Structures are given as C-alpha cells and as structure tokens.
Amino acid sequence: MSEITITLCNPITGQSESLPVSSNLTVSDLLEWSKALLGLEGNLILVKDGKQLAAPSMTLSQASVFNGDLIVVMKKERTPAPSAATGGLDFSNLLGTASAPSSTATSNKVTYYSGMTLTDAVMSNPHPKAIVKLLQEHSHLFKELNYHNPILAQKIKSRPYEQAVEIWREDRVKGSISSATAITQAFHEEKNYTQTLSKNPNDVKAKEYFEKKKRKEEVQKQYQQAMQEYPESMGRVLMLYVEAKINDHPIQAFVDSGAQSTIMSKKCAQKCGIFDLVDTRFAGYAVGVGTGRILGRIHLVQLKIGHVHFPCSVTVMDDMALPTTAGKSDDDDAAGAKPKDMDFLLGLDMLKRHLCSVDLERGNLKFRLAAGKYFETPFLHEKDLDESKGGTKGFNAEKANEKLMEAQKKYEEKGEKMDED
Numbered sequence: 001m002s003e004i005t006i007t008l009c010n011p012i013t014g015q016s017e018s019l020p021v022s023s024n025l026t027v028s029d030l031l032e033w034s035k036a037l038l039g040l041e042g043n044l045i046l047v048k049d050g051k052q053l054a055a056p057s058m059t060l061s062q063a064s065v066f067n068g069d070l071i072v073v074m075k076k077e078r079t080p081a082p083s084a085a086t087g088g089l090d091f092s093n094l095l096g097t098a099s100a101p102s103s104t105a106t107s108n109k110v111t112y113y114s115g116m117t118l119t120d121a122v123m124s125n126p127h128p129k130a131i132v133k134l135l136q137e138h139s140h141l142f143k144e145l146n147y148h149n150p151i152l153a154q155k156i157k158s159r160p161y162e163q164a165v166e167i168w169r170e171d172r173v174k175g176s177i178s179s180a181t182a183i184t185q186a187f188h189e190e191k192n193y194t195q196t197l198s199k200n201p202n203d204v205k206a207k208e209y210f211e212k213k214k215r216k217e218e219v220q221k222q223y224q225q226a227m228q229e230y231p232e233s234m235g236r237v238l239m240l241y242v243e244a245k246i247n248d249h250p251i252q253a254f255v256d257s258g259a260q261s262t263i264m265s266k267k268c269a270q271k272c273g274i275f276d277l278v279d280t281r282f283a284g285y286a287v288g289v290g291t292g293r294i295l296g297r298i299h300l301v302q303l304k305i306g307h308v309h310f311p312c313s314v315t316v317m318d319d320m321a322l323p324t325t326a327g328k329s330d331d332d333d334a335a336g337a338k339p340k341d342m343d344f345l346l347g348l349d350m351l352k353r354h355l356c357s358v359d360l361e362r363g364n365l366k367f368r369l370a371a372g373k374y375f376e377t378p379f380l381h382e383k384d385l386d387e388s389k390g391g392t393k394g395f396n397a398e399k400a401n402e403k404l405m406e407a408q409k410k411y412e413e414k415g416e417k418m419d420e421d
Helices: 027-038 118-124 128-137 139-148 150-156 161-199 204-229 266-271 348-353 397-420
Strands: 003-009 016-022 044-048 070-075 241-246 249-255 263-265 284-287 291-305 308-317 344-346 357-359 364-370 373-378
Touching: 003 027, 016 027, 027 044, 027 070, 027 161, 118 128, 118 139, 128 139, 128 161, 139 150, 150 161, 150 397, 161 204, 241 344, 241 373, 263 266, 266 308, 308 348, 308 364
Parallel strands: 003 070, 249 344, 263 308
Antiparallel strands: 003 016, 044 070, 241 249, 241 291, 263 344, 284 291, 291 308, 357 364, 364 373
C-alpha cells in the first residue's frame, strides 16, 4: 500500500481540493470523499483524462490513478457542450451506458456496529452528514473525538445538524490540504535526490536521504508490529504503590527496588509525628540523577501494612530527588520529584531485609514472615492514586480538556500568524 496525492475538481464551480489517499482506496470510496469535500449531491461520476472511472470496486491503482493526477467530479445527468469561444471539454461520450454510482441516500448512509471506534467510524462514513449523525447519536464516539480533538468537538457540540456538518467538512478539507502539501513536498524532494543519485551514485546528501528513509521505514515496520503483537508496550506504566500506615497516619508507599535506601520526605515525617527522631549525624547530600539534602536518619520506624508491623530504617530528605516518579517529563524540575509527589519510598534495603517478592502476575507485594508463612498486600490501581503519582484520583476531564484546547488554540494562532508573515 502506498500513499498518493490527487486533486479533485468541480468543473462547474472551479473548486478543487488536493488530498493524500491510499492507492488501495476504491473508486466508490473516492466518489464518497469527492461528495464530502466538494459538497456535491446526486449521481456523480469521476473522470480522468477524458475517461470515466466506471468500476466502483476497483482500487485507484487498478484504475490507473497515480500520484499527481487530476480527477474531475461531474454530475451524470449533465452533458457539457464544447464551446468554440472557450475550447471547453466535451464529456458527453462518457455519459451513455456507464453504471451510476450510489445515490445521495447511499452517500449519506450511516455504517455502525457495536464497539465501533472513532477511527473505524470515520473510515466507514466518509460523508460528513453520516459521521456527524453518528457523533450526535453515540456519546462514546463523541467522547473519543473530544479526547483526541477537543477543539473540533466543542465546535460541533450543541450545534444544529447542518452547521455541524459544514464545520466537519471544513476541518477535513483543511487537514487534507495540509497533509497533501507535506506529501507533495516530500515527493519532489525524493524525486530530486533520485535524479541526483542516478547522475552521481556517491552523492553524500542523496545517500544520507535514502538511508534515513530506510531507517524510518524500518522503525515504522517495528512500530506496526509492536502495535499488533504487543500493544501494552505503548501504554503508560503505572508505578507500584501499596497502602501503609506510620503512627496511624495513612501513606502510599512507593515500592522501588532500584533505590538503595528507604526514604521519607520531611513533610511526611512531620505529618507522622516522627521528625523529632531524626539522627542528624547522618545528614548529607544525595547525588544521582537529581540532588537532595539528607536531613538525617530515623533508625526505627514501625511501618504498618495491613495488620502486620514491619520495622524499618528510614532516610529523611528535605527535597526528594527521585527520577522514578510517575508522570514526570524532561520539562519538569531538574531536581526530580517534589515532596508532594513522593512521601515515602520503600527501597531495596528494607525489601531485602523483609525478604519481599514483587509478584506482577498477581499484582501484589509479598513479605516472608517466617518459614512457609507469607503476607501479601495488593498494589494500588490508578483510581487510588493522585495525578502526581500517575493515577486518576481527582482527575478533572473538563479542566484537562480546557487546558488542551487553550494549547491547541495558541498553536493554531501561531500557525495563522506565520502564514500571514
């Protein structure tokens, strides 16, 4: 399957739209896209080089439609006569016995099945009237649109049906033109490098271009394979937390076998009423991916998990510097997690002391209490963790969408300003 760029033209109005399409797209599907993008209704035909594309089931490749082709979209009943003054084109010989494409009713026909995703809905319903009807009738599709494109969702929300259809059509046309421009530029760039390489097989820039293209294709191939065979690898990994208590104060302990020591923030120590037990002789600095000041050490803390108490030695830090905090990005504070993000970290020292096992299959942390006797506690789910810890507790979808919309609006305004300049 390859992607080509074609131009659709309405000879009556002179309107034309360039768009990227798959060479495996059928003539019938292209006809539906033509109706949607050019706003046409009725019995239409597609014409290339004076000949009608008459086999609806044929792919564009089979119908000899190639990159850069111009496709004229015409009403079947119209028979334009040639003009001596303008030298107009005569397509009357094409309108005789050709089978008619689907009618307006067919173009607006809605395709839907239980469990349909937004992507499937858009692909199966190319006409704006069909997809907008689906979005208005099925809330889960609209919610998915609102997640991926909140600006477009808000534009068509609560709008009359016909207005929503026009908004959707304009958005699709705008996206198609932008995509077509990028594809056309890439096509001409590759064509120039191909010609350069044919003249000079050792041209450095041309060889680098095709090597880079080959690497991208290999990466894309691996990405598609991963999506099909290991889709879970594309998701966000939730870090491991367990419910615990210190002095009857509930905490969420972050289980980190990659940390040498068990660590507690100053704020957590104060909240649990044990900050006065800090031995300042062990004060210093932690240096790693981030840095933080060590206030000292509490030699004995009774960590209660479930109904069992586990004695722990804890290092108290003034400012946590843990690179393993969930939800952090490269743009976050270089010092790493803040105290509010990580109150208590159960490190390797205590995990080894209590002979713990991380059971990912069953989703729990297992402690060995005695020979043949174990205690298990489950890892927390997303709903139990705050956003700062990678969870969804307290997550406000509307507020998040508002922020996303503001960011997208700024991006669009920036793009429009660049176009004006």
